[in-house]
Amino acid sequence: MEIRYDPMIRAPVAVAVTIMMILFSVTDFIGFKLVLGTFFGVEPLFAIIIMAASVAAYVSIGGFRAVVWTDLLQYILLAGLAIYVAILALGLTAQKGVSLLSASLVLGADWWNLFVMGGLMGALVFQLALLPGWVAEQDPWQKIWAARDERSEKRGLLLGAGLLALVYFCCLITAIGLSVLYPRPGGEVEAEMLYLKVISDNVAPWLLALLTIGFAAASMSCTDTFATSGASCISRDLIQRHLWPTATMKEMLITNRILVIVMIAISASIALNVNSIMDAVIIATVIGTTSYFFPIIGGLYWRRATKWGALSALIAGGGTQILLISYELFWHKQPLDTISPLLTEHGVLAGLSLSALFFAGVSLLTPPTEDIRLAPFFPDIAEKVFGRGIPAVDRRSLRYQEVMERIEEKMAGDRAHLHLFIDFLPVRADGALMPEEMKWDLFVEKIKKMHTLWFTPTGSHIVYRLSQADMLACVKMVRGDTSQIWLSAEPRREQRERQKDEIFLAYEEIEDALLEFGMTPVIRA
Template sequence: MNWQAALSLFGSVVIIFLIGLLASRSQKESKSFVQDYYLGGRSLGGFVLAMTMTATYGSASSFIGGPGVAYNEGLGWVLLSVTQVATGYFTLMILGKKFAIVTRKYNAVTLVDFLKERYQSKWVVLLSSISIVIFLFSAMAAQWIGGGRLIESLTGLSYTSALFIFVMTVLVYVTFGGFRAVTLTDAIQGSIMFIGTFVLLIAVIVAGGGIPSIIADLQAENPNLITPFGADGTLTPAYVSSYWVLVGVGVVALPQIAVRAMSYKNTRAFHRALIIGTIVVGVIILNMHLIGVFARPILPGIEVGDRVMPLIALEVLPPWLAGIVLAAPLAAIMSTVDSLLLLVSSTIVKDVYINYIKPDATRKKVQQISMGVTAILGVIVFLMAVNPPDLIIWLNLFAIGGLEAAFIWPIIMGLYWEKGNKYGAISSMLVGIVSYSLFQLFYPEPFGMHAVVTSILLSLIAYVGFSKGMEKKVSIGSKLQ
């Protein structure tokens, strides 16, 4: 076991964790538990908002899985990954002020709240709650596994004990801290990531003898590694471009992102977040994936892609520094997990329990149930992650695409098209989820693109078609009332 690296890794994590606890202390006085626990009282400033967006999205797929794939595919995968830079500005600009204003009018705390008020339909609520729970569960399992792998590679502990340590830390602070604790720690984690990726990238370039010599080594091994087409030339322009939808613009539809887009204090915070977010996402994504590619000539022959990051950090940095730098991806995974956990628990407690089971529950009761559900969920995911599949990136991308296909039109059209109604929303969610799952199973790359593109188009047709077709029924219905 590598004690120095392990100590500095856990040391950094403990500091982050203490801040989470302190934040949860300062939260006790406020008026609405639900608003506070799940939204941080809508009080996020610009820096925190930018960082929490980055950290939430910069998940295990970007920080552990992503560099691992880049290691195998070369610069073509970095090209594919920088499509994520769009998330830094696009998501906030599209949801933007409108979402913040409308959710305040509706008094909405979650994405499902917003959909409920906008479409006034029990089926929209149930359908969206179910898809959030199912898809976010698989996304969460992917994150758990990434965190476990990272601790395993760095410390030499067994995977199960590594996973256990990881899960305990996450659970304690998310259970007691809630949203504000999570977003505050996100801000620290985002900063560690920003600096950490620079340190690691520079160290890798030095260890590889400078960029020209690394590129020359790559070209000597396989010229495809420095083309945009991937190691065996299979990354076509159409396929790579479809990632603009999957990890770029489609991200507006992710519930964990949407909830952040309603939680900021004022438009000044929003404007700052746009600028900071774009820079931070761009730098982190670019650096992280370049590290993966540049690691190849220095440490050839790593077989499990998820271990590239930890191993290269241990190779080129002194162990204590490797520990601190790796606290960055670990932190990213933790914050993603935190926000997913909160989201699934808020879906169950707020959207289902308070809406349909016990609308008059007392504050204390809601508080107990929120914490209890959050903790139980964590334990279930832990059990799922003990026996993990090898590639976390696939699981994660599957979940992301599914959520996007389900939610993108009910959110966007719900905000910008007055004629959109519940029939459109329900049919678009059903068509999105079903077509996406079928494509993934039987025909994963329609028209040479990621399945999410076709599913999103189909769900758009369903949304517009059913909204238009049922227009009469809706207007008759509202006249009768």
């Protein structure tokens, strides 16, 4: 969002996402302690310690790659669990001679009435609240940016949304079946416990152990993702962006792993004192959905969207949603749909409507976004901004050959991953070493003034050489260590040679800027 709109968007979004990630992680700890407590009588404190220690260990050691691979395995177990329990509930109702249709009719005549905000319509609103919120959340987009190519990105996002909808649908079927098997629960905690009760009452001990693994997998899968996403928001969007802009990549890696453990510890502490899962999930999701769903999706497809429209949508949508939830919890002390059916699920429709209205209205009333920010998202504007091509380079020169030999290249899908590591040494004209350390911010400003293609849409810690609309393919410069510069690019397979030329040009421009500080670059072997 910062690239599309303006740096001022970054901090409020980071705070909102971090709060959401903590709330989501809390629900997973609650689920894990309820499962172990219900099935095996494990004390809540010990259950939470087991989960916190396990997740902290494999995330800290394996990093984001460990999160992605464990998520894949754990989601398979989660989906299998949801499908099995739905089939179990339907089978038990069938044994009583009650079909799914009959079971849903038992819920009341209003169940099938699409004009009544309850029953089937309530389930649809629930999907409306959760699925857009999931699409706009930090954690799936973090995986999208880490995907090996665009095809994997699109397939992963669509598959994730589809499988998430499948789990929600299975939970809906299970709830209908449980309405026949048990008396209607008096609250959300009692309703959540029925899910565990139908399993413990009807499953053999050996299968119960396998299902417990499924529950554990689901809890850990979500918690590791939420912890890494929340830690990333704090480390990259707040600490590195505002508090420690000169931090190196190695320093930020250490900081991020410490923050992952802190996020897990905070969530675990809250979970010891909270027992309701579903309400925390819905509250976290509707806040996210009403805050930044329209700024994110609208910014990708509507070029007239502006930073002021996005900011007003964040404030109006998210602020209204927080006020509605606060009123419901602390003053009204009962669901808002007792006031009006349109306020079901904490009034998410009101928050979404205001967010959309402010996003569109304020965007149309404020000046359009500059082309340099639109170019990475809209091909026709990119052609206008970047259509001049790149200067020719002499590929036969010894200097060019030396740089090419040091570029590390790996293929992943339809993308090449190119890396060049540069050390910079402070020297005088006579070759004597100078002890002074180069100021990174001053260097970034210097190279931007000397060569206009260098751009910092997300702060001085990441500098892009914007020569085309595909920002993954553009050369990116970061500070690897106190005396290192790391260059990287992820061009499409057919663009590899062009981007190697771009890296060579970037190296020469970096050399020009370093000379202004009395330093010289040395390519690492």
